[in-house]
Every structure is written in structure tokens, then in C-alpha cells.
Amino acid sequence: MANYVLTTFCVCLHLSFVLSAIVPVSNSSASLDPVLSESCQILGQRFPNQLHWPGTEQYTNENSLYWSKTTLVTPYCIFTPENANHVSAAVIELHRTQTQFAVRSGGHMPVKGAAGTNQGVLIAMTRMNSTALSTDGGIASIGPGLRWGDVYNWLSTEDRVVVGGRYAPVGVSGVLLGGGMSHFSATHGWAANNVVNFELVLANGTIASANATANSDLFWALKGSSSNHGIVVRFDLRTYPASPMYAGTISYEESQVQQFLHAFQNWLSPGGGIRDEATAIVPALFIYPEERSVQANIVVLQNNYTLNQTVPKSLQGFVNISSASNTAHVRTYPDFLTETTQYGNRSNRNTFYATSLLATADAVRLINETIPPIALSMLEGVQNSFVGLSMQPVTKSHLQAARDAGGDALDLDPNDGDFIAFNLVVEYTNEQDDATVISFNTAALQALDTASKAANIYYPFQFLNDAGAGEQVFSLYGKGKSLERMKSIRRAYDPDGVFQDLMPGGFKIGV
CATH class of the missing domain: 3.30.465.10 (Uridine Diphospho-n-acetylenolpyruvylglucosamine Reductase; domain 3)
Known part of the structure; x- marks a missing residue:
């Protein structure tokens, strides 16, 4: 591999020289950092339809495509490549000038800097939609x-x-x-x-x-x-x-929460629905601190539906509870996902944090007993606050299928058993509440981890897609064994640390 990179690097250096020879054009942002100006100017000269400056309609539109207002930043310019060659040219130029940059796909991770930058160039992948x-x-x-x-x-x-x-x-x-x-x-x-x-x-x-x-x-x-x-x-x-599947969303009022939790505990128990590999559920508690209420919600899906079933056996415990609403029925997968469009609402501030627990009845009990009281106490004065406790089962069959497919950097052992990948979500309105929300996240996660460790059901894993700022997700991969291998591979393909130093946002594996 190293020889492959070395043999192509001369081509990249040549292209970098050609780009650097282009005379920058003038623009209205001439007072900004000259190195950054050079990077944006050169890209703009070569790709005038892909480079967007502050104040333009394209810049404004691209810079609004973040799910959470906690991630809004002001890049020096925005580059919207249309193909791999465009991306290659941008990386060469940013490397040459040592300009910081960020890359955004969907912009859904609510971690500031993960998909945006205040220090350099945003590469927005919007047009790469083939x-x-x-x-x-x-x-x-x-x-x-x-x-x-x-x-x-x-x-x-x-x-x-x-x-x-x-x-x-x-x-x-x-x-x-x-x-x-x-x-x-x-x-x-x-x-x-x-x-x-x-x-x-x-x-x-x-x-x-x-x-x-x-x-x-x-x-x-x-x-x-x-x-x-x-x-x-x-x-x-x-x-x-x-194929058609039985799928939908079931919501429960506060009076049904205990029944819902009991059904989830039964689902996790021996002989419960967790052993049905065709079934997926996403159970969650919803906390509304201003209203001082706790409700529940579960997404259910069974993709081995047969016409002689009314409700799949693995989901009957949830369906049989009197609910506030239930959309579950036989449908296509795209039709089912229309119910998730609410997750595209970009009008609020959001945070994610993650931890994990072994998938036991005690885990469900600890989550319910630990976090709602802290949320009701700490967030009551936070306007339009909402807390979601997403309790996502990850099964032994899931982890075995991962290994059978060739493995991955996460490298979780199916022999350790089923676990719950827990996601703590907070949604709110006002920037002045940021510090309070961060304090709550810290207190809630510490309390839950302390309780799960005391009960001997803590599972050492933080799911990156649900993780929050400052969480050290990579140190837990493969029980701590993956990180050094990831770093070694990084050094082989990126010896200058371009994707560590020049692209510093998000979760970094380090040198």
C-alpha cells in the first residue's frame, strides 16, 4: 500500500503546483486571512460553479443544512464538488496551503465542528448524489x-x-x-x-x-x-x-409507561422477542421537563411477516398495551420511513450522548430510575426542552453477522451477549441554555454509568453515531485493541496527518 501512495504522490504534487500558479481573483472578502483566501480563490478560479462565498445565495443555503442549531458555523468559503476529481483537487490544495477544512454529508451529527468549520473551507457533498x-x-x-x-x-x-x-x-x-x-x-x-x-x-x-x-x-x-x-x-x-413488513410507531401516555417498560423487559428476557432476528425495535422514554411528564414511544418492525399473522408474536407485548397511537401495519419500508421525516426538523438545538449497558431487565429499570428525576430537576427552566432516552438493543446475532461479514473497527464480541446502545438526546430552543444542557448531560451519563457499573451491567461501548462532544469512542473499540491498529493504518495512508490536523472536527483517533 505504501508504495502505491508514493508512486501517485508525484502526480498530486504536480497538480498542486499547477493550482498554485493560478492567479487569485478578487472578491469582497479580501480582508480575511490571506492563506485561506488563497485556497478559496484558487478553487474558485478552477471550479467557479462549485465555490461559494459568504453573502451568496448558494453559501446561505448550504450553510443552513445542519440538523441542530448547536452546529451552525461560518466557513470561509463552501466548496460543492460534483465528482471525485473535484474532491481530490480540493484536498491537494488544502494540504498544500495547510488550510483547515470540514466535510459535510447530511449534517445530522449535533457536535459542533464535526461537519463544519469556522476556520477554513467546508466541503459540502450535496451535489455528489449519484x-x-x-x-x-x-x-x-x-x-x-x-x-x-x-x-x-x-x-x-x-x-x-x-x-x-x-x-x-x-x-x-x-x-x-x-x-x-x-x-x-x-x-x-x-x-x-x-x-x-x-x-x-x-x-x-x-x-x-x-x-x-x-x-x-x-x-x-x-x-x-x-x-x-x-x-x-x-x-x-x-x-x-x-418485501412487505409489519412496521410502525406506538406511543404511550404516562399512565402506560410502566406497562411499556415491563413489556420491554420481557422482550429482553430468555424466550422473548430479542431472539427473533427478523424483529427490530427502538424503545424510548420521552421526558418533558416543563410539563414534568414522562411518556414512551417505540418503533417496531418485523420483516418476516406472513399473511396469516395479525401481529407478529415478537411484538405482541407492545401492541397489546393500550396506547395513545399506533401506526403499525403491513407496509413497504419507504412508506414506514415517512414517519421519520420529523428528524429533519432544523429549528431547534440538539445534543447527543452515548453509553451502553448489558441488555437486562435491570438495565431498563436503572435507566428509568436514574435519568428522569435528574432531567425533571435540572431542565425544568429550559424552554421547550425535551429529553429522549433511546434504548437500542444490539443482539448477539447482530455482532456475529458483523464478524461473519469480515469484521470492522468496532470489533465487538458476540460472546459478551446482547447489550443496549443507549442514546441520550436533548432538544431545546435557546442558546443561553447550552451550559445547563451540557451540565445535565454530564450529570445524567455519570449517574447512569455509576449505577450500571455498581450493578455489574455496564457495557464498555459508545456508539459513534449517537456520541457527544468529548466522548472517547475509539478507545472502547475492540475492548481497547482497535485504536492502535486504526492509528497505524492512518499513518500509512495519511503520514502528514491531514485528516487529523487540517480536518480537526468530530471524533479523531489521534497520532
């Missing part, structure tokens, strides 16, 4: 600018589906590079395990492939390492036959 299906229908090639709703709707016309994100408005890249939890994970592993090839731009501008036979070390690392090894410009994913 789709292609192999002749036999087995491989879907998708661009990083797509959102999952787009992908599923396109594939539905071919009666195919992929193992991807669970929410229609979420971007493709963040899900797949963070691991990706899917409604089909119990059978097929993490979404990343279903990528058969990554096409990406390396730190020296080389456009490379990473798969089971070419750059296989990089292929392993990309499955869970986020943006630490390159900029992915195309994902090739296995497809599977699409």
Missing part, C-alpha cells in the same frame, strides 16, 4: 450527498433494499462511517458491514478503492472510524430483496 445499480441488482452504488430516504425510495422501484440508516433525513456518509445501526442489523450486522467497496480520496489526493482485496486494512478501518482516513466519494452496498 445512484447506480449493478446489472444483477446485487450492488447499489450511492454518493455521499444522498440521504437515506432518497436511497430507499430509489431502490424500492427495483424491489431492493440496503442495510442503512433508520431515519429518512439522515445523510449516507455519517451512518456508514460511524458503523450504522439498521432495522436489519440482527441479520446483517452494522450498516458498514454491508459496504463491499469504498471509493475515497486519500490525503495526497489519490482516488483509491478499499475493499476485501484492495487496501483491505483501510477497508477494515473505514467501517467505524468516521472521517479519520479519507473522504469517501462513493459507497458500494449489498442489496437485498424488498
Whole structure:
């Protein structure tokens, strides 16, 4: 691999020299940093339709495409490439001038700087939204600018589906590079395990492939390492036959919360629905501090539905509870995902934090007993505050499928048993409440981890797609064994640390 990078680097240096020889054009932002001005000017000279300055309509539109207002930043300029060559040219120029940059796919991660920058250039992948299906229908090639709703709707016309994100408005890249939890994970592993090839731009501008036979070390690392090894410009994913499924969302008022929790505990127990690999659930508690109320919600899906069933057995415990609303019925997957469009609401501030617990009845009890009282106490004065406690089961079959597919950087052991990937979500309105929300997140996670460790049910894993600022997700991969390998691979493909130093936002593996 090292020889491959070295042999192409001379080409990249030559292109960098050509770019640097271009005379910068004038613009209205001449008072800004001259190095940054040079980078944007050169890219703008070569790609005038892809480079956008503050004050233009294109800049304003692109800079609004973040899910959470906590992530709004002001890049020096925004570059919207249309193909891999554009991305390569940008990386070469940014490397040459040592200009900081960020890359945004869907912009759904509510961590400031993960997909934006106040210090340099934003590479927005909006225009890289191509789709292609192999002749036999087995491989879907998708661009990083797509959102999952787009992908599923396109594939539905071919009666195919992929193992991807669970929410229609979420971007493709963040899900797949963070691991990706899917409604089909119990059978097929993490979404990343279903990528058969990554096409990406390396730190020296080389456009490379990473798969089971070419750059296989990089292929392993990309499955869970986020943006630490390159900029992915195309994902090739296995497809599977699409079929009708029983799916929907069930909501419960406060008076039904205890019944809901009991049903979830039964679902996790021996003989419960957790052993049905065709079933996926996303149980959650919803806390409204201003109203001092706690409600519940569960997404249910069973993709092995047969017409002689009214309700799949694995889901009867939830369906049988008197509910405030229930949309579950037989439908297509894209139709079901229309219910998730609410996750595209960009009018609020949001935070994520993650931890994990072994999937036991005690875990459900601890979550319910620990966090709601803290939320009701600390967030009562936070305007329009909402707290979601998402309790996502990750099963032994999910982790075994991940290993059977070739493994990944997360490298979780199926022999450790089922666990709950817990996501703490806070939504609110006002920037002045940021400090209070951060204090709550810290107190809530510390309390839950302390309680789970005391009960001997703590599981050492933080799911990157749900993680928050400052969480050290990579140190927990493979029980601490993956990180050094990830760093070694990073040094081989990015010896200058371009994706560590010049692209500092998000979760970094370090030197």
C-alpha cells in the first residue's frame, strides 16, 4: 500500500503546483486571512460553479443544512464538488496551503465542528448524489450527498433494499462511517458491514478503492472510524430483496409507561422477542421537563411477516398495551420511513450522548430510575426542552453477522451477549441554555454509568453515531485493541496527518 501512495504522490504534487500558479481573483472578502483566501480563490478560479462565498445565495443555503442549531458555523468559503476529481483537487490544495477544512454529508451529527468549520473551507457533498445499480441488482452504488430516504425510495422501484440508516433525513456518509445501526442489523450486522467497496480520496489526493482485496486494512478501518482516513466519494452496498413488513410507531401516555417498560423487559428476557432476528425495535422514554411528564414511544418492525399473522408474536407485548397511537401495519419500508421525516426538523438545538449497558431487565429499570428525576430537576427552566432516552438493543446475532461479514473497527464480541446502545438526546430552543444542557448531560451519563457499573451491567461501548462532544469512542473499540491498529493504518495512508490536523472536527483517533 505504501508504495502505491508514493508512486501517485508525484502526480498530486504536480497538480498542486499547477493550482498554485493560478492567479487569485478578487472578491469582497479580501480582508480575511490571506492563506485561506488563497485556497478559496484558487478553487474558485478552477471550479467557479462549485465555490461559494459568504453573502451568496448558494453559501446561505448550504450553510443552513445542519440538523441542530448547536452546529451552525461560518466557513470561509463552501466548496460543492460534483465528482471525485473535484474532491481530490480540493484536498491537494488544502494540504498544500495547510488550510483547515470540514466535510459535510447530511449534517445530522449535533457536535459542533464535526461537519463544519469556522476556520477554513467546508466541503459540502450535496451535489455528489449519484445512484447506480449493478446489472444483477446485487450492488447499489450511492454518493455521499444522498440521504437515506432518497436511497430507499430509489431502490424500492427495483424491489431492493440496503442495510442503512433508520431515519429518512439522515445523510449516507455519517451512518456508514460511524458503523450504522439498521432495522436489519440482527441479520446483517452494522450498516458498514454491508459496504463491499469504498471509493475515497486519500490525503495526497489519490482516488483509491478499499475493499476485501484492495487496501483491505483501510477497508477494515473505514467501517467505524468516521472521517479519520479519507473522504469517501462513493459507497458500494449489498442489496437485498424488498418485501412487505409489519412496521410502525406506538406511543404511550404516562399512565402506560410502566406497562411499556415491563413489556420491554420481557422482550429482553430468555424466550422473548430479542431472539427473533427478523424483529427490530427502538424503545424510548420521552421526558418533558416543563410539563414534568414522562411518556414512551417505540418503533417496531418485523420483516418476516406472513399473511396469516395479525401481529407478529415478537411484538405482541407492545401492541397489546393500550396506547395513545399506533401506526403499525403491513407496509413497504419507504412508506414506514415517512414517519421519520420529523428528524429533519432544523429549528431547534440538539445534543447527543452515548453509553451502553448489558441488555437486562435491570438495565431498563436503572435507566428509568436514574435519568428522569435528574432531567425533571435540572431542565425544568429550559424552554421547550425535551429529553429522549433511546434504548437500542444490539443482539448477539447482530455482532456475529458483523464478524461473519469480515469484521470492522468496532470489533465487538458476540460472546459478551446482547447489550443496549443507549442514546441520550436533548432538544431545546435557546442558546443561553447550552451550559445547563451540557451540565445535565454530564450529570445524567455519570449517574447512569455509576449505577450500571455498581450493578455489574455496564457495557464498555459508545456508539459513534449517537456520541457527544468529548466522548472517547475509539478507545472502547475492540475492548481497547482497535485504536492502535486504526492509528497505524492512518499513518500509512495519511503520514502528514491531514485528516487529523487540517480536518480537526468530530471524533479523531489521534497520532
